[in-house]
Amino acid sequence: MKLRMPEMPPATLLGALGAYNLLPAIVFMPTRRRCDQAASEAAAMRRDARDDRREARRDFMREAVEQHPEIRNHRHWDTIIRGGVASHHAGHIPAWKMVIEKLMSAGLLDAIFATATVAAGVDFPARTVVMTVADARTAGGWRQLSASELQQMTGRAGRRGRDNVGFVIVAPGLHQDPQRIAELLKAQPDPLISQFRATYTTLLNLLDAFGNFAQVRAIAEKSFAHREAALQITQLEKLYDEAKQRIELQLKAAGCDLPLSVVIGFERLVSARTRLQETRPQTRAEVVHRWLDEVVQPGRVVGIGRSGRRLVLITEKRAGNVRGIREDGRSASFALERIGRVYAPVYRQSDEFVEEAFADVRQRGKELLLPEPRLRDAQGEEGDAISALDDRIESILPVALAAEDKLRCTQALWTVFSDAEALERATRRSERLRAEVWEPFHRRARVLATFGYLDFDAEKITERGRWLADLHVDRPLLVGEALEAGLFKALEFHRLAGVMAALTADEEREYGPLELEDSLLNALSQFDETGFKVATEEWKLGIEPSPELNFSAAAAAARWATGAEWSELVRETGAEEGDLFRMLSRTGEALLQIAGLRHAHPDAARVAAVAADAVLREPVR
Amino acid sequence: MRRSRDRVVDKKRRSGNKKRSRAPEPPRRPARDVSAGGGIAESRLPHHPGRDVKKLLEGIGTPPVAVFQPDPFQLEALAALEFEDVLVTAPTGSGKTWIAREEIRRLLDAGRRAWYTTPLKALTNSKYQEFSEEFGAERVGILTGDRKDNTDAQLIVGTTEIYRNQLFDSLRGGSDVNADLVVLDEAHYLGDEDRGHVWEEAIILTPPRIRLLLLSATIGNADEFATWIAELRGVHCGVVTRPGARPVPLRAAMILPDKRLLPLVSDHGKLNPEIARLLEESAKESRPPRSTRRRFY
Numbered sequence: 001m002k003l004r005m006p007e008m009p010p011a012t013l014l015g016a017l018g019a020y021n022l023l024p025a026i027v028f029m030p031t032r033r034r035c036d037q038a039a040s041e042a043a044a045m046r047r048d049a050r051d052d053r054r055e056a057r058r059d060f061m062r063e064a065v066e067q068h069p070e071i072r073n074h075r076h077w078d079t080i081i082r083g084g085v086a087s088h089h090a091g092h093i094p095a096w097k098m099v100i101e102k103l104m105s106a107g108l109l110d111a112i113f114a115t116a117t118v119a120a121g122v123d124f125p126a127r128t129v130v131m132t133v134a135d136a137r138t139a140g141g142w143r144q145l146s147a148s149e150l151q152q153m154t155g156r157a158g159r160r161g162r163d164n165v166g167f168v169i170v171a172p173g174l175h176q177d178p179q180r181i182a183e184l185l186k187a188q189p190d191p192l193i194s195q196f197r198a199t200y201t202t203l204l205n206l207l208d209a210f211g212n213f214a215q216v217r218a219i220a221e222k223s224f225a226h227r228e229a230a231l232q233i234t235q236l237e238k239l240y241d242e243a244k245q246r247i248e249l250q251l252k253a254a255g256c257d258l259p260l261s262v263v264i265g266f267e268r269l270v271s272a273r274t275r276l277q278e279t280r281p282q283t284r285a286e287v288v289h290r291w292l293d294e295v296v297q298p299g300r301v302v303g304i305g306r307s308g309r310r311l312v313l314i315t316e317k318r319a320g321n322v323r324g325i326r327e328d329g330r331s332a333s334f335a336l337e338r339i340g341r342v343y344a345p346v347y348r349q350s351d352e353f354v355e356e357a358f359a360d361v362r363q364r365g366k367e368l369l370l371p372e373p374r375l376r377d378a379q380g381e382e383g384d385a386i387s388a389l390d391d392r393i394e395s396i397l398p399v400a401l402a403a404e405d406k407l408r409c410t411q412a413l414w415t416v417f418s419d420a421e422a423l424e425r426a427t428r429r430s431e432r433l434r435a436e437v438w439e440p441f442h443r444r445a446r447v448l449a450t451f452g453y454l455d456f457d458a459e460k461i462t463e464r465g466r467w468l469a470d471l472h473v474d475r476p477l478l479v480g481e482a483l484e485a486g487l488f489k490a491l492e493f494h495r496l497a498g499v500m501a502a503l504t505a506d507e508e509r510e511y512g513p514l515e516l517e518d519s520l521l522n523a524l525s526q527f528d529e530t531g532f533k534v535a536t537e538e539w540k541l542g543i544e545p546s547p548e549l550n551f552s553a554a555a556a557a558a559r560w561a562t563g564a565e566w567s568e569l570v571r572e573t574g575a576e577e578g579d580l581f582r583m584l585s586r587t588g589e590a591l592l593q594i595a596g597l598r599h600a601h602p603d604a605a606r607v608a609a610v611a612a613d614a615v616l617r618e619p620v621r
Numbered sequence: 622m623r624r625s626r627d628r629v630v631d632k633k634r635r636s637g638n639k640k641r642s643r644a645p646e647p648p649r650r651p652a653r654d655v656s657a658g659g660g661i662a663e664s665r666l667p668h669h670p671g672r673d674v675k676k677l678l679e680g681i682g683t684p685p686v687a688v689f690q691p692d693p694f695q696l697e698a699l700a701a702l703e704f705e706d707v708l709v710t711a712p713t714g715s716g717k718t719w720i721a722r723e724e725i726r727r728l729l730d731a732g733r734r735a736w737y738t739t740p741l742k743a744l745t746n747s748k749y750q751e752f753s754e755e756f757g758a759e760r761v762g763i764l765t766g767d768r769k770d771n772t773d774a775q776l777i778v779g780t781t782e783i784y785r786n787q788l789f790d791s792l793r794g795g796s797d798v799n800a801d802l803v804v805l806d807e808a809h810y811l812g813d814e815d816r817g818h819v820w821e822e823a824i825i826l827t828p829p830r831i832r833l834l835l836l837s838a839t840i841g842n843a844d845e846f847a848t849w850i851a852e853l854r855g856v857h858c859g860v861v862t863r864p865g866a867r868p869v870p871l872r873a874a875m876i877l878p879d880k881r882l883l884p885l886v887s888d889h890g891k892l893n894p895e896i897a898r899l900l901e902e903s904a905k906e907s908r909p910p911r912s913t914r915r916r917f918y
Contacts (some may be wrong), residue, residue, distance in 0.1 A: 003896075004903050006878050015854045016880040021681055094743050111861050125714050127681075152838060158869030161687070166867075170875040170885060179900060182885050182892050191841035192809055195817030201789075202822060209792035222853045223827050224811070224846070394865055469793075470788055543890035585742070589766030616767050 003179075005172035007132070009040040011045030013171060014085070014111050017128060021168055023110045025128040026156050030137045035087035035113040039076065042111065043083020056080045057108050061099070068095035070566055070619035073119060080109070080604050089115040091576035093619060103382070116149060128159040128167040134177040134184075144180065147187035154185070193223035198440035200448060202474050204461050204469035213461045220437045229433040236430040243423035247416045254412035258397075258404075266396050267420035268415045273389045280382050284375045285337075291373050292336050299346035301361045305332065309339035315349050327358050343368040348532070442542040451481060451539050459504070467600035473590045474504055475546055481530050487523070488594065489603035493611040494561035495520045496604075499527050500594075500611075501557030501587040507547035511583060512573025514555035524554055556580060556589050561614040581620060588616035670882075677874055677884050694867075698834075698861040706833040706856050708808070708847045708855050710840055711863035717836040721804045722755065724834065728802055729756055729775050735802040738823070739782040740810045742766070748806070749778045781805065787820050788826040800831055808835035829854045 009015070010027070029035045033113045058081050065072050074096060080086050086100045086109055101124040102462050103109050112126070116136055136149060158166020168185070170178045190349050198220070206216040221230065230328050244260065251258055281287045296302060296317060302324070304310040312324035323333045345368060347357035397406055449456040453465035461469065468480045482488060488496055504556060505511065516524070528549055535545055556573045560580075570577055594601070594608035660894045671680070679706070694711070701707045707716050725735050737752070739745045742765050749763040762774035764783045777800075784803070791798045803823075811820035827833060839862070840846065847858040873885035875896055883893050 002903070003900050007901075008876070009879055012880075013876070015883075016876060019880075020678060020882060098743075098747075148838070148840070151712065154837075154871055155714060155867075157871055158867070160714055160716070160868045162683055163869050164682055164684050166869045166871045167681075168871060168873045168885075169882075170873070172876065172878050178885060178896050179892055182873065185871075185885075186890070189839040189841045192812045192837075192846055194813055195812060196821045197818050199818070202818075205789035209789070209794075219825060221832060223821055224849050225821075227845075227849050227852075458708060469789070472782070585767065592767060612767075621767070 003172070003176045004174050007173045007596075008171060009045070010042035010085075010113070014042055016045065017169070018110070018129070022128040022169065024104065024106050024107070024126045025111045025130050025169075026126045027111055027113045027130040027134060027171075028153055029117070030133050030142075032087075032089040032115055033092045035089050035115060036076070038113045039079050039087035042085045042113075042618075043079040044520050045294030046083050046085070048329050051084055053084065053108050054081060056106075057084065057103065059442050060103060060106065061109060064099045064102075068099070068619070071096050071185070072568060073350045073352055084109055085111045085113065087113045089578070090117050090582075091578040093577045093581045095619060096577075104593060116145075116153060121548070125156045125158065125159045125166075126226065127157070127163050128169055129154050130169045130171050131181055132173050133175050134180045135175065145184065146190050147184050148190040150184045151189055180588065182245070191606060192224075194223060194227075196220075196223040196225040197438075198444050200444055200502040201469065201472060203441050203444050204448070204453065207445075207454065207459065208461045208469055213442075214361075216441065217438050220441055221434070221440065223437060226437045229436065233430045233433055236426040236433075240423055240430075243419045243426065243491060244418045247423070250416050250419070254408060254415070256412045257411040258409060258412075262396060262398075262426060263413065263416060263420050265419060266393070267424055268413045269389055269396065271418070271421070271424075273386060273393070274384055276386050276389070281375065281378050287373055287375050287378045292339055293320075295338060295370055296336060297346065299349055301343045301345075301347065301357055302339045303341035303343075304332075304338055304387045305533075311358055311361060312331060313347065313349065313354055325354055329354070342370045344370050351491065352474050353511050426447060440543075441553065443543055446541050447477070447534075447537050447543065451477065451534075453477075453480065454548065464582055464600075467597055471593055473500075473593050475531075475534075478527075478531050478534050478546070479503070479590075479594070481534055482527055483594070483597070483601050483604055485526075485530060487526055487530065489601070489607060491523055491607060492519075493607050493614060494558045496594075496607050497561035497591065497611040497615050498554035498558035498589060499523050501583060502527070502549040502551060502554040502591045504586040504590050505550040505583045507550055509550065509553070509583070510575065511550070511552040511556040511577045511578055511580065514552070514559055514573055517558075520558055521551075524549060524551060553583050553587075557584060557615065560584055561611060561621075563614070566619055584620045588612050588620060627892050644868050663683060665846050673884055676874060677882065691719065692863065693718060694861055694863045695723075698859075699723055701831060701859040701861060702802075702834060704857075706835075706850060706854065706858040707861055708835045708837060708843060708850070708858055709861045710837045710843045712839060712867060715863050715868040718806075720844045721806070721834060721836060724753075724802060725752070725776060725804070729760055732775075733801040734775050734799055735777075735804065736784055736798070736800045737776065737778045737804045737806065738784045739778070739806045740781055740813075740816070744806070745778055745780055752776060752778060781810070781823055782816070784822045785826070788823060792826065798828070798831070802832045802834060803827055804836065808837040809840055812840075824850060825853060827854075829856050833858070865912065 013027070014023065014025070017025055027038065029038060042551035049399055061077070061081060070093065070310075076087065080103070086103070088097055088100050100109070100112065104112060104124045104126065112124075129530070131150075131153070136145050142280065154166075157168055168181075170181055203216065206219055207213070210216055210219075220226065245247045247260065247263055250279040251263070279292065296314060298314050301311055301313050302308075302322075304312060311327050312334075314322050315331075316323040317336075320336050321329060321333065322336060322339075326332050334447055343361050343365070345357075345360065347353055347360075397409055401409065445454055445456060447463065448454040448461075448468075452462060452504060453468050454461050464480070464484070468476055471479060475477050482499075488499075491499070498516075531546070531549065539545065556569065556575065559572065560569050564572070569580065573580065591608045595605050595612055597608075598605045663840070684911060692715075694709075695716055698707050698709050702720075702724050709720060711717055720735065725737070728735050739748060745763065745765050746768075747853055749761060753761045756776065761776045761778065762771035763769070764772060764777055764779035764822065766780065766783070787796070787798050790796050805820065805823065808820065811817045811824075813820075824833070825837075833856075835850075835853070837843070843860050847860045851858040875883045875885050877883065877899075883895055885893060885896065886916070887893050
């Protein structure tokens with residue numbers, strides 16, 4: 001339940017905290033902008049207050065500038081010196097944040113307005129932590145704080161050796177929730193949950209190290225994620241052994257010396273027959289629904305209604321419902337049953353290709369149409385299948401068996417049937433559990449094999465795979481393919497910086513309105529084209545699509561690589577310093593990785609080395 | 622614990638008499654910190670503080686300067702490291718780094734080697750600086766995506782990704798991870814959606830002969846985590862937790878727009894009835910109160 005109350009102006013809040021002797025404080029704010037605003041506002045109101053630490057702060061900052069000249073013209077300079085407060089969040093460069101942390105440890109600040117990211121970073125505690133809201137801001141919107149997040153934040157309250165007590169203060173606001181904060185404070189910390197996953201880099205390195213898939217699989221099965229599954233598998237193996245023992249005893253008692261394989265075969269055939277019979281379609285609607293469920297998929301164009309004249313390009317399918325884009329560009333969402341026609345080609349779903357897809361269907365509609373199945377055909381097919389199964393069930397016992405033995409043993413097979421079912425269930429479930437951790441690696445191995453980085457049958461990485469294994473960048477396969485296509489060696493160094501920035505930058509982040517020059521744009525679209533090739537192969541094997549390239553990052557990085565001043569770059573992009581810093585630093589690291597491929601790709605490595613030098617200069621170190 | 626009592630005593634002696642040993646939060650008090658000191662400024666308060674507020678704020682202020690004494694959990698962790706891998710879970714600022722530093726000191730003095738990994742470049746840089754001052758620059762090296770200094774040093778500080786990459790290289794026969802101890806700082810990053818898998822790979826691939834020290838924030842399943850590590854490495858992994866979790870006790874309160882301070886919970890641990898009443902009133906109102914403040918949401 002939200003407690004809607006007017007928010008206290010930051011200066012008033014600090015005044016009150018001061019009166020209760022609750023300063024210094026870290027005031028957690030939901031967004032970066034609010035941190036900056038609150039700090040400026042508080043500083044403006046407190047400016048004239050007597051504070052004998054003002055001079056100390058000034059001296060401190062002067063010293064800091066000598067070490068980090070890039071903070072000289074920081075817009076919050078005055079806020080700190082005159083107001084004794086600061087804002088601290090990921091939008092600032094590391095040098096600035098460090099200065100603030102040091103000021104705080106030296107006892108020279110009364111308050112820091114910070115986002116939750118501080119809680120995860122470097123250690124600088126205060127007497128009091130103020131919560132202005134019980135939610136956290138994420139890329140996708142607002143969500144409630146978790147117990148661990150709140151504990152990380154309150155962990156900053158109370159300085160060891162300098163405070164007897166630490167405080168967490170819930171401040172009023174329009175979205176405050178004291179009840180929830182009280183509950184979270186009492187809650188157990190969240191458990192650590194494994195995020196183990198398959199990556200190309202891990203797969204290539206492990207396969208090269210161990211020389212076969214079995215051992216790579218064994219490593220994957222050691223993961224924390226798989227631990228729970230491994231415990232279940234042990235249980236299932238026990239169940240299997242028990243069922244097997246019971247089957248053997250019963251067969252022996254019946255005097256039937258049959259191998260386990262016959263028992264399992266019998267169970268499989270009978271179960272398959274039962275399933276077929278149960279699922280045999282009874283109506284035309286059923287047949288059509290099953291067919292639609294099979295053929296309707298993202299990227300295909302369908303016709304809606306019986307006439308099928310209104311076309312929609314499917315973008316998403318889930319639980320009997322589909323979403324798509326109509327010809328007029330608007331989105332549509334409807335039940336699977338409403339689809340009257342399905343066209344065979346699978347189109348790319350991005351905006352530019354939508355029109356092409358519709359034009360194609362309008363033009364060649366008839367030849368592209370997928371034929372709808374008929375009830376009689378569907379039933380007939382399955383009827384044939386059932387009688388074929390009957391034949392095989394009849395002939396499962398060894399031919400040499402005498403007629404009376406045959407009868408007895410058939411009875412015995414039915415007696416152990418439920419145990420055989422249990423045994424098969426255990427096998428299937430443990431196979432499924434084991435597949436869960438391995439399947440993603442298996443798929444990636446297939447993709448790597450398609451592009452020649454790995455020999456799937458020999459279970460070895462190729463010459464190409466060897467250097468790709470050493471390339472520690474985001475989306476190594478895409479970068480590898482771009483290298484193979486000779487894309488990078490032909491580029492000017494600052495354009496290569498731009499291309500790598502587009503890859504390594506956060507997908508959602510804006511790095512300002514700088515214009516892309518034509519040759520950089522050209523390089524980016526070639527890179528994007530390579531990305532599409534890779535993504536298509538990945539998609540075929542059910543690997544999730546990778547994030548889009550960030551073109552605004554490319555422009556900013558290229559500008560920086562051509563020698564712009566830091567202050568110029570910040571001004572021209574209008575982006576936050578911290579974001580630019582992180583993006584360029586990661587771009588530089590990625591370039592260094594390419595620069596390391598001196599043997600496999602000497603030309604590209606040379607360009608990358610120059611680009612890395614151009615990117616990794618002060619203050620990006 | 623018992624088997625290692627001598628060591629504990631030894632540690633106490635060592636940390637008592639050397640200027641190199643530092644407290645995780647040095648108890649020095651800035652000369653001009655006007656906010657320090659005990660008591661509340663009643664004259665500046667908007668309301669006369671009631672009994673509950675006085676109780677809430679009781680004892681506020683700075684403790685007397687004390688000689689640094691390691692906490693029992695720190696000594697316990699050090700003692701355990703002699704025999705097994707150790708997972709330390711405690712909140713930031715409670716002295717996890719002290720454990721790592723003392724163990725590293727012991728190893729370096731014995732001519733052995735260690736790796737110290739952090740999740741962030743900024744943290745790596747600050748640890749590099751801290752350890753260089755502590756152990757001497759010639760004994761410490763740094764490895765990040767864009768910085769390589771003194772990489773043959775006895776102690777290497779670096780990002781977890783780089784450490785994991787070294788493990789890959791050593792498995793592929795390129796080089797050897799030459800360390801007797803690996804410290805994984807902020808080990809709870811294993812749960813990070815994007816990068817967590819790297820921590821898991823690092824733990825799985827670190828040869829069992831190398832001692833592991835994992836420093837983590839408090840987590841709900843520390844025992845399960847440690848059991849997993851022990852199972853896969855075949856070395857027992859002890860769990861050391863700071864009893865009472867926090868190094869400095871925490872009290873919670875709510876401040877109201879009229880600057881009154883209310884304890885957040887009552888003595889029974891329930892939400893303060895006065896706050897509960899405010900919540901009810903707030904729920905009754907159909908519209909939020911007009912605020913003179915800007916709204917950002």
